[in-house]
Amino acid sequence: MAGLTASGVGSGLDIQGLVQQLVAAERAPHALRLNRAEAGAKAKLSALGSLSSAFDALRKALDPLRNQDAFGARTAKSTAEDVFTVSAARNAPLGSYEVEVLSLASAHxxxxxxxxxxxxxxxxxxxxxxxxxxxxxxxxxxxxxxxxxxxxxxxxxxxxxxxxxxxxxxxxxxxxxxxxxxxxxxxxxxxxxxxxxxxxxxxxxxxxxxxxxxxxxxPAADAQVRIDGLLRSATGNRITDAVPGLTIELKKAEPGEISTFTVSADASAVRGAVQAFVNAYNAAVSAMASVTRYNAETREPSALTGDALIRGASSQLRNALSEALGEAAEMGLTASRLGLSTRVDGTLAFDAGKFDAALASDGASIREAFGGDSGLAARLADVVDRFIGRDGAFAGRSAGLNKQLKSVADQREALDRRLESVRARYLAQFTAMDTLIAQLNSTSQFLAQRLAPPRQES
The missing domain is CATH 2.60.40 (Immunoglobulin-like)
Structure with missing residues (x-):
């Protein structure tokens, strides 16, 4: 590689260095343009990735409310847990039951x-x-x-x-x-x-x-228990088929002693699902604000500042939430009563105490307001689905940006090929010039020798 820095024979110039500088000067504006295009596309892809993740998390948080799983959670409490315990599956019937454990099952x-x-x-x-x-x-x-x-x-x-x-x-x-x-x-x-x-x-x-x-x-004995006065026998001490969705574990026989257990809705599960939705909604709103924020002090925009797609997503989410809360208000469930309020930045605040009070007094209406095909969760999920997934708007935009990155890579390859031709042309031109100068130098030296006056002998 030493030849790359050798000076010209005739001119004494660093031909390789000159060629490299000329090619670099020609490359610079094109490379700068391509680098900016690549950096911009990658920044937008990263921003869309964070938005997709936030929207996907919101979609998952909405599912338990939309399909009403959260509302089916149950708690069961026995008044004599040393005699029997009770666990309740999702959507088990609500109510109170009297229990008398007559005998336990035993193995022979x-x-x-x-x-x-x-x-x-x-x-x-x-x-x-x-x-x-x-x-x-x-x-x-x-x-x-x-x-x-x-x-x-x-x-x-x-x-x-x-x-x-x-x-x-x-x-x-x-x-x-x-x-x-x-x-x-x-x-x-x-x-x-x-x-x-x-x-x-x-x-x-x-x-x-x-x-x-x-x-x-x-003895080989079956368990016997009376539930609301009705006798139920079982081969084991776990009874799962007396009341649908309830499992009764018998611990001790106490004939003549009647205890009770109560199955009620699990308020903590519903509250937890609403809190998860609020957190995910706020994360999505914050993500949209982050990728579109403009820094007035540095005058630097974010990756998607002013982007119409993100403005549309934000607007649709707010409208869907507003419409759903409006319909809930018509049922007597105002946002305030539900413990929901909107902050200045568009995120939601959640008052669990107010929500629990509303759930205790009007659980059926809350279930209707949040769940089902026309509830708050369904409305917001429909909006989210327009933007995430294989056919969502975010995926479409990402596909366009990936094509842009592919185009930048193709342009770089084309630029490299063109500049290689330019380098070869410059090298040929400088080499020809150096050869010509060498020839002229040789001719000059020859003429100088021929035309020089003869030397005088002393």
């Missing part, structure tokens, strides 16, 4: 008498029934100790998919084989019979009405 448990841990109990086959599962346990010679029988029962139960577990419990008088159903309810009782084999296996039989060598420690 059988325990054998004391067994010698090292003794053989005999060989044969046992038939075990638990719930709707029936399986056989084969006990063979050499594997008939209490521990081995326990393992055989567990393996057979697992293979059959039966909800039963066998364990050994050690006590002062020996070990005891315990059989426990792993699901509660009367339908999951255990029955053990001997199909064949040694009579000593009768120590493990539980067949009410015939032979009950095993002792019943826990």
């Amino acid at each position: 448990k059988l325990v054998s008498g004391a067994l010698d841990e090292e003794a053989s109990l005999g060989v044969g086959r046992l038939l075990i029934e638990v719930g709707d599962k029936t399986f056989e346990v084969e006990i063979v010679a050499g594997k008939d100790s209490p521990a081995e029988i326990r393992d055989a029962v567990n393996a057979a139960a697992k293979a059959a998919g039966a909800k039963l577990g066998a364990t050994l419990v050690r006590s002062d008088d020996g070990v005891h084989l315990s059989l426990t159903a792993t699901e509660t309810g009367a339908a999951n009782r255990i029955r053990v019979t001997r199909l064949e084999g040694d009579a000593t296996l009768d120590a493990l039989v539980y067949d009410p009405g015939t032979l009950t060598s095993l002792t019943e420690r826990n």
Whole structure:
């Protein structure tokens, strides 16, 4: 690359340096124009990106109000949480209910008498029934100790998919084989019979009405509860189908004791949804103000100062909000009563206390004002949808700016190609000039030598 800085042979000029300076001078105004165009397009794209994010957040905040999910939130409170607790799903029926817990569900448990841990109990086959599962346990010679029988029962139960577990419990008088159903309810009782084999296996039989060598420690019992005087039985202590949308967890049986629980609308969920909407609306308004702000002190505009698209978005949002609040006022829900007010900069202020008071006294009207196809949330969502998404106005504008950036890149490439030709032309011209000067210098030197007077001898 040393040749790039070599001086001309004839002129002594830095030809490469001169060519570079000339090309740079020609590039400068075009590069400045393209850089400004690129920077402007990128700034607008960034501004549109922030606006799209703010509008998208507003759209998401409006959804719980529009589809009225927030209004379906419920709270349930038991007056005797040591006896039972209640949880309520969305849109569960409102009201109060009386509850009397008659009995809890329990899992069937059988325990054998004391067994010698090292003794053989005999060989044969046992038939075990638990719930709707029936399986056989084969006990063979050499594997008939209490521990081995326990393992055989567990393996057979697992293979059959039966909800039963066998364990050994050690006590002062020996070990005891315990059989426990792993699901509660009367339908999951255990029955053990001997199909064949040694009579000593009768120590493990539980067949009410015939032979009950095993002792019943826990009965297989259903839970029973009265709800508003109506009896409901369940195989477990969690009752989910007595009242739609309610789950009652039974903790303790107290026959004769009547408690209550109340299901009410969850005011905090509705308030939280409205507060989220206000926050998102304010963020969208602030984002529009930020990208269109003009700094009077520095006289510098923002990326989208004066942009008609943003003015239109701001105007449409304000109009939709104003129309929705106007219709709510016709229903007796003024903005002030809803706890909403508009600040000087166009953002909203929210008074949660006023809103809670209105919700408590006129919840149905508030639900109508905010939700449904013609409520505040739907009106604002319709406006937002015009600007975001694949077919939204912001996407259309962004696509145009991306095309502009592509055009700038194409123009840069074209400029580079043209200036390369200019550089080559300048280089050729300066090289030709330098060659001509070298030739003239050579001719001048030759003539000077020829025309010089002869030297005088002394």
